[in-house]
Amino acid sequence: MYAQLVETGVKRVKALDEMSAEERAFQEKIDAEIKIEAKNWMPDAYRQTLIRQISQHAHSEIVGMLPEGNWVTRAPTLKRKLQLMAKIQDEAGHGLYLYSAMETLGADRDEEIAKLHSGKAKYSSIFNYPTLNWADMGAVGWLVDGAAIVNQVVLQRTSYGPYSRAMIRICKEESFHQRQGYEILLTMMRHGTQAQKDMVQDAINRLWWPALMMFGPSDEHSPNSAQSMAWKIKRQSNDELRQRFIDQTVPQLELLGCTAPDPHLKWNEERGHYDFGEIQWEEFYEVLKGNGPCNAERVATRRNAIESGAWVREAAVAHARKKQQKRDAA
Amino acid sequence: MNPNNDKIEYLLRLADSALIQGQRLCEWCGRAPALEEELALMNVGLDLVGQARNWYEYAVELLNDGRDADQLAFRRDERAFRNLLLVEQPNGDFAVTMTKQFLYDAWHFHVLRALSDSSDARIAAIAAKGLKEVTYHLRRSGEWVERLGDGTEESHKRMLAAIPQVWRFTVEMTNADEVEQRLFAEGVAPNPEELAAAWKAKVADIFSSATLPLPEPAVNFYLSGRRGLHTEHLGILLAEMQFLQRAYPDATW
Numbered sequence: 366m367y368a369q370l371v372e373t374g375v376k377r378v379k380a381l382d383e384m385s386a387e388e389r390a391f392q393e394k395i396d397a398e399i400k401i402e403a404k405n406w407m408p409d410a411y412r413q414t415l416i417r418q419i420s421q422h423a424h425s426e427i428v429g430m431l432p433e434g435n436w437v438t439r440a441p442t443l444k445r446k447l448q449l450m451a452k453i454q455d456e457a458g459h460g461l462y463l464y465s466a467m468e469t470l471g472a473d474r475d476e477e478i479a480k481l482h483s484g485k486a487k488y489s490s491i492f493n494y495p496t497l498n499w500a501d502m503g504a505v506g507w508l509v510d511g512a513a514i515v516n517q518v519v520l521q522r523t524s525y526g527p528y529s530r531a532m533i534r535i536c537k538e539e540s541f542h543q544r545q546g547y548e549i550l551l552t553m554m555r556h557g558t559q560a561q562k563d564m565v566q567d568a569i570n571r572l573w574w575p576a577l578m579m580f581g582p583s584d585e586h587s588p589n590s591a592q593s594m595a596w597k598i599k600r601q602s603n604d605e606l607r608q609r610f611i612d613q614t615v616p617q618l619e620l621l622g623c624t625a626p627d628p629h630l631k632w633n634e635e636r637g638h639y640d641f642g643e644i645q646w647e648e649f650y651e652v653l654k655g656n657g658p659c660n661a662e663r664v665a666t667r668r669n670a671i672e673s674g675a676w677v678r679e680a681a682v683a684h685a686r687k688k689q690q691k692r693d694a695a
Numbered sequence: 696m697n698p699n700n701d702k703i704e705y706l707l708r709l710a711d712s713a714l715i716q717g718q719r720l721c722e723w724c725g726r727a728p729a730l731e732e733e734l735a736l737m738n739v740g741l742d743l744v745g746q747a748r749n750w751y752e753y754a755v756e757l758l759n760d761g762r763d764a765d766q767l768a769f770r771r772d773e774r775a776f777r778n779l780l781l782v783e784q785p786n787g788d789f790a791v792t793m794t795k796q797f798l799y800d801a802w803h804f805h806v807l808r809a810l811s812d813s814s815d816a817r818i819a820a821i822a823a824k825g826l827k828e829v830t831y832h833l834r835r836s837g838e839w840v841e842r843l844g845d846g847t848e849e850s851h852k853r854m855l856a857a858i859p860q861v862w863r864f865t866v867e868m869t870n871a872d873e874v875e876q877r878l879f880a881e882g883v884a885p886n887p888e889e890l891a892a893a894w895k896a897k898v899a900d901i902f903s904s905a906t907l908p909l910p911e912p913a914v915n916f917y918l919s920g921r922r923g924l925h926t927e928h929l930g931i932l933l934a935e936m937q938f939l940q941r942a943y944p945d946a947t948w
Contacts, residue, residue: 427730434724441939441948442765443748446721450741453724457733464730499939499948549948556947666725674728676853677789680846687845 369489369581369603370653371418373592374410395597400526403469411596414589415525416470417486418598420477423463424488426456428481428663432496432505441499448545449502455538462534466527482668484655493657494575500553500561500568506546508569508576508614514539515610516580524597547617554621569618570626577641578649580607586646611639699757701874702815704777705884706757707767708921709806710750711778714768715929716799717743718936719786728789735835739796742828749821769940773930774923781864783920783929790843790850790857797836798861801897802868802890804833809885818883837901844905854907866913868894872921 381389387406394401401407430453437453440446464474480486491509496502517539520532550568553561581587581603593599611630618625629642651657655664697703720740727733751764762770782799786792807829810822843850871879871887878884895912902909918924939948 427725427733430733431725434721437721437724438718438935439938441769441943441946443744443751443768445948447741447744447748450717450721450737450744454734454737454741457730457737461730461734552947558943558946560943561946670726670728674732674789676847676849677728677732677843680843680850683850684842684846 369421369579370487371414371421371589371593373414373589375589375592378591378595392595395524395595398597400529401524402526410592411598412470414593414596415528415598416467416472416477418593419463419467419470419528419531420472420480421487421489423460423467424478424481424486425492426460426463428488428492428667429509430456431663431666432492432494432659433502435496436499436502439499440502445502445549452506452542452545455542459535459538462531466531469527478671482664482671484664487653489579490649490652490657491572491575491579492663493652493659494572495659497571498564498568500550500564501572503546503549503553503565504568504572506542507550507617508546508572509579510539510543510546511614512576512579512610514543515606515613519600519606522597522600550621550623554623565621566623569623573625573627574644574648575652577607577611577644578652580604580610582646582649583644608638611641615639697758701877702883703754703757704874705878706750706754706818708777708779710747710754710767711776712782712799712803712920713743713750714747715776715778715932716782716796717741717747718932719782719784719792719795722786723792739832739835742825742832746821746825746828749824753817753821765940769937773925773933776920776923776925776929776933778920778925778929779864779867780918780920780926781861781867783926783932784861784864785928787857787860788853790853791860793836793839793843794854794857795861796832797840797901798865798868798898800829800833800836801901802894804829805890805893805897806885809890813884814882833897837897840901840907841905844902844907851906854905858907858910862910863913863916866915867920869912870915872919874921 379388381392384392388408391401391405391407391411394405401411433449433453433456437446437449440449464477467477468474477486481488491512496505514536517532517536521529521536523529523532550565553565557565584590584602584604587603590599590602594602615625615630615632627642629640631640633640648657652660655661717740720736720743723733723736725733727736747768748764751767754767755762755764779799779802781795784791784795786795804826807822807826811819811826813819813822840854844854845851869891871890875884875887879886899909918926939946
């Protein structure tokens with residue numbers, strides 16, 4: 366998930382008979398699965414929650430370029446380099462697309478980006494982990510994009526129309542990235558040397574738990590979920606999605622011939638699901654607070670890009686104005 | 696002696712320049728002045744690395760010595776690289792990057808346009824495909840030179856500082872060597888004089904609308920990318936780019 370802990374600012378979900386006429390009409394529309402569009406009335410808390418969620422999602426696409434950008438100059442073959450460049454380009458595109466969806470809610474892109482740079486806005490915790498070997502490019506594609514897809518497939522049915530449509534478009538490209546990532550790992554495991562196989566296992570060991578954390582806190586510690594579910598912004602709980610991800614990923618892990626760094630991971634015949642060990646929640650909250658391995662570098666890189674590029678943007682504006690003046694004079 | 700030596704040499708020049716320029720663009724990832732530029736820089740880089748791969752693959756066939764395209768890209772040392780000195784220069788600020796990009800695009804566009812009519816059908820086909828991409832690259836970089844040159848006082852100042860950092864390396868764009876002369880005589884490569892004139896005209900045109908003074912033509916000096924005599928920047932670039940192939944020579948990626 367690219368937006369894993371979104372405040373709704375709502376303490377308790379209201380019942381229909383507690384709502385104003387406007388609120389009730391809105392909730393009935395949601396219940397009838399009618400998409401909310403930009404010009405429709407919506408509760409302010411719904412609007413603000415969506416702005417937070419979509420901007421987090423957009424920020425994640427942009428910050429998510431950095432762990433991959435770390436290896437794009439070192440990709441081992443022309444084919445892998447081209448794939449990675451195409452992927453990074455897609456991510457920038459997803460970011461733009463999501464910022465546009467967010468702007469339909471009346472938010473301003475630059476203001477929201479400024480919140481990212483000041484540490485006020487979050488982005489997915491996963492991008493605060495370093496990419497330390499080439500197999501990380503495969504593991505990020507497979508696990509990280511895989512986790513994102515599980516979430517985004519559900520978000521295609523989210524109640525806000527522009528967000529839902531963004532997800533439909535983005536999911537198509539993400540699925541492609543995920544297959545590519547898996548293929549990187551499969552190639553290394555099937556045709557690679559022992560050193561390469563070790564890289565793959567090492568990447569999985571480091572990224573497995575952080576990928577599971579992408580789904581956010583467990584349901585019992587997810588105070589904002591009830592409202593998000595009632596508004597159908599969220600369609601399924603964090604734990605449900607995490608379980609689905611694990612269930613579909615473990616067979617892929619076995620096909621690779623690799624293991625998960627979880628001694629408790631085991632098929633449970635009775636539940637029809639995999640059981641798995643407890644997530645290190647302390648680590649999760651520390652990373653979200655900004656104390657993860659790369660938080661400081663990631664934010665500094667983005668802030669620096671925008672700050673040191675200010676003169677370029679100013680030049681573009683000044684030039685456009687001059688051209689306009691020339692056109693007006695003509 | 697391979698009868699295709701001139702052609703192989705020429706293909707490597709085209710491929711290496713595109714690859715190194717693409718590699719420099721990769722370094723911008725996550726650091727561009729706007730999101731739209733993240734997209735555009737990676738897009739242009741992607742085009743160029745793709746073109747490099749096409750040239751290498753043809754060179755591989757002519758070489759016929761068991762090497763593949765990846766070995767040409769990732770296992771040759773800097774003395775064997777044939778790229779233009781211009782493209783290996785560091786990115787600097789956005790003004791340096793865009794000046795470099797524009798000077799290269801203006802040359803690249805006319806090269807590919809001429810090569811689309813090459814007597815070598817394979818070269819003509821690869822060039823025709825690349826030309827569509829480079830037409831876009833040139834429009835974009837030309838517009839940036841205009842925006843920055845004729846933007847704010849600050850951006851103009853930065854362009855004035857950027858140009859001398861890269862200008863002397865443009866000598867390779869206006870001065871063909873014997874290989875290129877021979878290939879021109881065979882109808883394979885562009886007419887060097889027409890190429891030089893077209894490049895100069897385009898650069899003069901864009902610099903003029905960018906309100907930037909056109910420097911005196913660059914003059915020949917000691918180094919030559921075409922002969923594998925590079926600046927000190929290339930070795931470091933290759934060390935980074937080639938690291939995995941060098942460290943794990945038996946690996947399959």
